[in-house]
Amino acid sequence: MRILLVLLASTLIGACAGRKDExxxxxxxxxxxxxxxxxxxxxxxxxxxxxxxxxxxxxxxxxxxxxxxASLTKPLVAQEVRRRVSSEELSLNQSIGDVLAIPDLSRETKVVTIQQLLQHRGGFDRHVVDPLFATASSSCHSAVAEVLSRKPDFLPGTATIYSNSGYCVLGEILMQSVSSTPLDATLEAALKSQLGAAGGxxxxxxxxxxxxxxxxxxxxxxxxxxxxxxxxxxxxxxxxxxxxxxxxxxxxxxxxxxxxxxxxxxxxxxxxxxxxxxxxxxxxxxxxxxxxxxxxxxxxxx
Known part of the structure; x- marks a missing residue:
């Protein structure tokens, strides 16, 4: 009986393998x-x-x-931004200063647009220290506070520099802005996590x-x-x-x-x-x- 079961299992495994496409x-x-x-x-x-x-x-x-x-969170965040742009709840040309109520927002940073954040052109650098990983307790929330309180490292819109902090800012925008459609529960949990919109x-x-x-x-x-x-x-x-x-x-x-x-x-x-x-x-x-x-x-x- 055991030999028959082994033979049967081998036949089924072979049949399943044969059904796999190229x-x-x-x-x-x-x-x-x-x-x-x-x-x-x-x-x-x-x-x-x-x-x-x-x-x-x-x-x-x-x-x-x-x-x-990790960073595969970013296309999902951008997807939600795109949905809100399509429904005219947000605009690509809106600046951080238009959509976030942050008292310590620097003059130079408040003009960075949603499109620049989406395309990593907000002027935030991470080559020396990435604010998202500056310390063991760093988070998307602390990264937002850090980059929005100072001038950008580069003139916004002039260079593409991959930025976790820029997506953390987008996550903050999504959490603060009003939408006619609630956030997906899994995405909302990601935005509220330590790595937030950058990788949560x-x-x-x-x-x-x-x-x-x-x-x-x-x-x-x-x-x-x-x-x-x-x-x-x-x-x-x-x-x-x-x-x-x-x-x-x-x-x-x-x-x-x-x-x-x-x-x-x-x-x-x-x-x-x-x-x-x-x-x-x-x-x-x-x-x-x-x-x-x-x-x-x-x-x-x-």
Whole structure:
């Protein structure tokens, strides 16, 4: 009897494996990546169904496991801003001084616009010290208080400098502004957390995939000035020129012990993934990983 059960289990496993489409098999292979471990991905397969892949059968985590998503919070925050812009509850040209009642707001900072915050052009630098991580007790709330009480590091609108603090300010705007539609409960919890709008979203990859899909199709914002590689930021997503190796839109997140990534064409195909690990060069690792995973999404269309 035991031999029969083993044979039956082997047959079922083989049948399930045979039902995986080419894209799913490719993603499983791409999840095996140096310097990272326990990779899990949720994505649209070739038939349009939302499926998941893991880098090994032994991994206990899956697409329904709660995980910290770090900076993948930002596209969700930008998505909510975009919704309020569409409903005319907010305007891209509104300045911080127009929408936040903060008595110590510096004259130079109060003119920074919502669009500049969305696109990391508010003039806030983090190359010396990131206010979000200045001390163990630092938070999005303290980062907002710090950057809004002084002049920006650069003239707003003149350069793209990735800023956690800028998104913390956007989170404060969302919390203080009146909306005809209540905030999603998970997003609201993220905004109230220590990492706030910069990285406080906690949930499963399945939930993240569904939440991001609500913002499709993605839309552009003015691309100038671009980054040296030709990319720029729109509503929380990094927008890339047409390329055979890059997804049209990307974003990655990083906290100690983990890396998250999101890749999409902005219309139909979306892949979100989560890994454990501490790569030395997280930007280079995320870019190479993103290219490997997106190749699976593109090659399987052929």
């Amino acid at each position: 894209r799913t098999k490719c993603v499983e292979t791409a999840l095996e990546f140096p310097a990272l471990s326990e990779g899990v991905a949720v994505f649209d397969d070739m038939s349009g169904q939302v499926v998941e892949a893991r880098s090994g059968y032994w991994i206990s985590r899956n697409g329904h496991s709660p995980m910290m998503m 979203w906690v949930g499963s990859l399945q939930d993240l995939h569904a939440a991001l899909k609500k913002g499709f199709p993605l839309v552009e914002l003015e691309p100038s000035p671009t980054l040296p590689d030709g990319s720029h930021y729109a509503y929380g997503w990094r927008s890339w020129p047409s390329s055979p190796v890059h997804a049209r839109w990307t974003h990655f997140g990083r906290l100690p012990g983990m890396v998250s990534i999101a890749l999409t064409d902005g219309k139909d195909a979306l892949l979100v993934a989560h890994f454990l690990g501490n790569p030395l060069d997280v930007e280079a690792t995320s870019e190479e990983l993103g290219q490997r995973l997106w190749l699976c999404m593109v090659a399987s269309r052929q």
